[in-house]
Amino acid sequence: MPSLRRAKPAAAQSTDAGPDTPPSLTPAELAAQRRKRRTGTLIATPGALYLLIFFVVPLGLITVYSFATRTSTGRTSLSGWNLNSYERIADDVIGGIIARSAWLAFLTTVLCLVVAYPFAYYLATRPPRLRARLLVLVMIPFWTNGLVRIFAIRFLLGSNGPASALSEAMGFGTFRILFTPTAVVLGMVYGFLTFMVLPLYVALERMDWRLVEAARDLYASGAKAFWRVTVPLTRSGIVAGCVLVFVPSFGSYVVPEILGGAKTLLIGSYVARQFQAARNWPLGAALSVLVIVAMLVAVAINQRNSANAERTQGVTR
Amino acid sequence: MISLAKTASWTRRARWLALAAAAALLVSACGGGGSDNAADDCEPGETDGDLAFYNWADYMDEELLLAFEEETGVSIDYTVYESNEQMLSQVESEAAIYDLVVPSDYMVALMIEEDLLLPLNYDALPNFSNIDDAWDNPPFDPEHRYHAAYQWGTTGIGMTYDALDAIGGESSWAVIFDADTAAQVPGGISMLDDAPEAVSAALKYLGYSITETIESGNEDAIREAGALLKATNDRLVKYDSVTYGDDLVNGEVDVAHGWSGGFAQAFFETDAYETHVYTIPVEGGVRWVDTMAIPHNADNVCSAHAMINFLLDAENGAALTNYTYYGSPNEASTPYILDEILEDPGIYPPPDVYERLELIPQMGDLGLIVQDMLTEAKS
Numbered sequence A: 001m002p003s004l005r006r007a008k009p010a011a012a013q014s015t016d017a018g019p020d021t022p023p024s025l026t027p028a029e030l031a032a033q034r035r036k037r038r039t040g041t042l043i044a045t046p047g048a049l050y051l052l053i054f055f056v057v058p059l060g061l062i063t064v065y066s067f068a069t070r071t072s073t074g075r076t077s078l079s080g081w082n083l084n085s086y087e088r089i090a091d092d093v094i095g096g097i098i099a100r101s102a103w104l105a106f107l108t109t110v111l112c113l114v115v116a117y118p119f120a121y122y123l124a125t126r127p128p129r130l131r132a133r134l135l136v137l138v139m140i141p142f143w144t145n146g147l148v149r150i151f152a153i154r155f156l157l158g159s160n161g162p163a164s165a166l167s168e169a170m171g172f173g174t175f176r177i178l179f180t181p182t183a184v185v186l187g188m189v190y191g192f193l194t195f196m197v198l199p200l201y202v203a204l205e206r207m208d209w210r211l212v213e214a215a216r217d218l219y220a221s222g223a224k225a226f227w228r229v230t231v232p233l234t235r236s237g238i239v240a241g242c243v244l245v246f247v248p249s250f251g252s253y254v255v256p257e258i259l260g261g262a263k264t265l266l267i268g269s270y271v272a273r274q275f276q277a278a279r280n281w282p283l284g285a286a287l288s289v290l291v292i293v294a295m296l297v298a299v300a301i302n303q304r305n306s307a308n309a310e311r312t313q314g315v316t317r
Numbered sequence B: 001m002i003s004l005a006k007t008a009s010w011t012r013r014a015r016w017l018a019l020a021a022a023a024a025l026l027v028s029a030c031g032g033g034g035s036d037n038a039a040d041d042c043e044p045g046e047t048d049g050d051l052a053f054y055n056w057a058d059y060m061d062e063e064l065l066l067a068f069e070e071e072t073g074v075s076i077d078y079t080v081y082e083s084n085e086q087m088l089s090q091v092e093s094e095a096a097i098y099d100l101v102v103p104s105d106y107m108v109a110l111m112i113e114e115d116l117l118l119p120l121n122y123d124a125l126p127n128f129s130n131i132d133d134a135w136d137n138p139p140f141d142p143e144h145r146y147h148a149a150y151q152w153g154t155t156g157i158g159m160t161y162d163a164l165d166a167i168g169g170e171s172s173w174a175v176i177f178d179a180d181t182a183a184q185v186p187g188g189i190s191m192l193d194d195a196p197e198a199v200s201a202a203l204k205y206l207g208y209s210i211t212e213t214i215e216s217g218n219e220d221a222i223r224e225a226g227a228l229l230k231a232t233n234d235r236l237v238k239y240d241s242v243t244y245g246d247d248l249v250n251g252e253v254d255v256a257h258g259w260s261g262g263f264a265q266a267f268f269e270t271d272a273y274e275t276h277v278y279t280i281p282v283e284g285g286v287r288w289v290d291t292m293a294i295p296h297n298a299d300n301v302c303s304a305h306a307m308i309n310f311l312l313d314a315e316n317g318a319a320l321t322n323y324t325y326y327g328s329p330n331e332a333s334t335p336y337i338l339d340e341i342l343e344d345p346g347i348y349p350p351p352d353v354y355e356r357l358e359l360i361p362q363m364g365d366l367g368l369i370v371q372d373m374l375t376e377a378k379s
Helices: A009-015 A026-065 A084-088 A094-125 A129-144 A146-157 A160-167 A180-207 A208-219 A223-234 A234-250 A254-259 A265-277 A282-317 B002-030 B062-072 B084-092 B105-114 B124-132 B161-166 B177-186 B193-206 B209-215 B219-233 B244-250 B260-270 B301-311 B312-325 B329-334 B365-375
Strands: B051-056 B076-081 B149-160 B189-190 B254-257 B277-280 B283-290
Touching: A026 A282, A026 B002, A026 B244, A084 A282, A084 B105, A094 A180, A094 A234, A094 A265, A094 B365, A129 A180, A146 A160, A146 A180, A146 A254, A146 B105, A146 B177, A146 B244, A160 B209, A180 A234, A180 A254, A208 A223, A223 A234, A223 B277, A234 A282, A254 A265, A265 B365, B051 B084, B051 B189, B062 B076, B062 B301, B062 B312, B076 B084, B124 B219, B124 B301, B124 B312, B149 B161, B149 B193, B149 B244, B149 B312, B161 B277, B193 B209, B193 B219, B193 B277, B193 B283, B193 B365, B219 B365, B244 B260, B254 B260, B283 B301, B301 B312, B312 B329
Parallel strands: B051 B076, B189 B254
Antiparallel strands: B149 B254, B149 B277, B149 B283
8 A cells, every 4th residue: 555655646636635725826926936947947957957967977988888899908998888798797717706706795794783783772772972982983983084994904904913913922823814705794794784773773762662561571581672662663773774884894895805815806806807807897887787787776775675674663653 | 239249159159258368277287398308518527407207105214315316406306106007097198297107127118118218328327337146138128228226126926934834934925825824824825906916826826937937928827817716716715916015924825926025114114024034936936026117208308317316326326126025136335235135035036035036027918818817817
């Protein structure tokens, strides 16, 4: 059943249902409304133009390039349109790169969720003043250059770094974690944690805690109340957080390059390689289109999820 | 009603206008440039405007740029890149207009083939004769019309003396590609994150000539090298083309595949010459030469010639090598180059070692297969 919220206003007007229906407008009012709408369009124009020039047009170009041919010197010839680049995506090698990227992104998402949920829970249950301060603390790393933070982690994990010194002092010997997939996942969890914390925090903060109390009153154990009440009610935050972490992790380029030592090839690095060293723009473009489609699917899931959440919240209130 | 329709058409027109404006903006952004390439008219030292100089990262003594600016009065817009391909895509797409670029040997061949370079006007380059005859008419530019040598170097292995002793005192690609030999090395191993270099190293270890393999289109040999790279992948700590020298002196790795000057700079900066050494493996390695060339769409061709001539000056050429620690193709510079550089066999290898070095030729269609080999190795 479609919710009322999503029904088109035009339809609501024509069916003339409730007392809310606006009375028919005078010409003057109509003109005023039009003016208002025009001002709205005008305000939106710079943003729309910007998106058109720097997002829609390049995206279109990428799509066009993905059907083009690479010449033997690596120039892209805009003729002889074909699907070769898309066929190559099914190759074992490229398929493996995609699968590995998805797996590492999945691990990152799960780890972020496990770390962020208790943290967001703690945040959301603090008194408002403390909460505001803690939120600022969560945001602070965001104001520091990301590259600097990743290089700091590289130093931390390096075989001459503090982590290795500590393990040596404790008698475990030097450890090699830098330039492994583990280091990549650690770096991505750190880099994207905020994207998980914030939506979870919002969901938890909006939650009606009386429902948890009611569950406890009805003899639900703490754990049961959490799994049966809190988690379902914060589902929208969980899905939003997972999408926000998974999408950038999947296409991540900087973290795997710096912490992975370019040894485990992920899709982001592979695409960059096609545009630079390999000079195979059609393949790079086809892979970019693939990543964009994957992202759109994730966003669609998220949209649907938040629409659902609005509906359930309408019920609970 | 009439007035209403009018407004509607007006907004539609406005929208079209906006679109047209956007399109015009795009076209002007794409189609910029267009210059008269009057290289023939340049006099020696003549300048015709500010110089857009696009060079490899960490490859220029800033004092030289300042000296040129002072001497000629033009200002230099100096930007850097980290790979030939990065430079190529900038020049090819005309994303920016450069007056002077520094492509390596095989890239010169590719850029000539793509009509991306302007022939040099030797009348404006009196210092061109300073270049050693050994660099005349190289295979990548047989008629020597498009480039002037900038710096040259080799690709080999940097390692700790401990690692060198551990493998018996003679440098060999086996320290990377042979499991047993590599196991003798206490620390980690890194390789260049560069497909042509990685494949060439593997070819050398397998006993193939790089030039012959590429020129005869011997795909089997390249695939054999690729299989070797794949078998080696797990043994490596990392692939790196930028910080390999620092990683070596920091102890992150004990053996690193890399370029001569990169090691020399790292050893020099950290006083690591006592403990570390750059070697050319007994099987031979790669040599390369970076060159100065002028893109086809350069705006200030005379300024570019003036800069080339300036850098080919005996003392300026020496200053460059004294900064980069790469070999100088400039014969006249020799008296001004630091002895520690001239006497370093890692920078100026003795003749018998030099003979075992090969230029990597332009790869054409094999290039993609070579790229795939490194990709597959990492999978």
